Amino acid sequence: MKTIIRTISTFACTLLALSATLKAEEKRVVLTFDDSCKSHATFVAPLLKKNGFSATFYITEGFGFKKNKDLYMTWEEIKQLHDMGFEIGNHTKGHMNMRKLPEEKVITEIDYIDAQCVNHGIPKPVTFAYPGYAYSTPFSPCSVRPFRVFHVLGEKANS
Numbered sequence: 001m002k003t004i005i006r007t008i009s010t011f012a013c014t015l016l017a018l019s020a021t022l023k024a025e026e027k028r029v030v031l032t033f034d035d036s037c038k039s040h041a042t043f044v045a046p047l048l049k050k051n052g053f054s055a056t057f058y059i060t061e062g063f064g065f066k067k068n069k070d071l072y073m074t075w076e077e078i079k080q081l082h083d084m085g086f087e088i089g090n091h092t093k094g095h096m097n098m099r100k101l102p103e104e105k106v107i108t109e110i111d112y113i114d115a116q117c118v119n120h121g122i123p124k125p126v127t128f129a130y131p132g133y134a135y136s137t138p139f140s141p142c143s144v145r146p147f148r149v150f151h152v153l154g155e156k157a158n159s
């Protein structure tokens with residue numbers, strides 16, 4: 001919990017610093033949040049909205065999504081993020097290492113989140129974030145769906 005609070009505090013300070021220093025036409029920053037954390041709905045999205053920032057939330061049902069609603073959003077909360085004007089992206093059903101999955105399983109993982117979005121009144125995602133930095137896969141999700149952006153998140157992305 002301390003790590004989550006520290007991360008949120010760091011994020012809030014960074015956001016406020018960005019808000020104070022960036023002029024609209026000077027620089028562009030892409031804000032993305034993955035893993036369907038509850039704090040995205042309760043803290044991050046309202047703060048972003050208040051300061052006029054847009055962002056993409058990459059949704060997965062991995063980790064404790066189905067059982068721990070204290071730490072993970074509900075689909076109703078994810079829909080609220082969409083209704084607030086934020087983009088909802090695909091982060092796969094189970095947040096599994098895609099390097100180890102056969103093509104059929106990759107398709108199933110992506111299609112599941114697409115279907116959940118549509119079932120909850122959210123447009124089918126047009127961007128995708130690889131779970132767990134596993135972007136070097138034998139099979140490219142690009143051949144499954146014409147995603148606009150494939151996203152590799154985190155500091156391990158360049159290693």
Ligand SMILES: [Zn+2]
Pocket residue numbers: 034035091095130131132
């Ligand atoms: Zn993730």
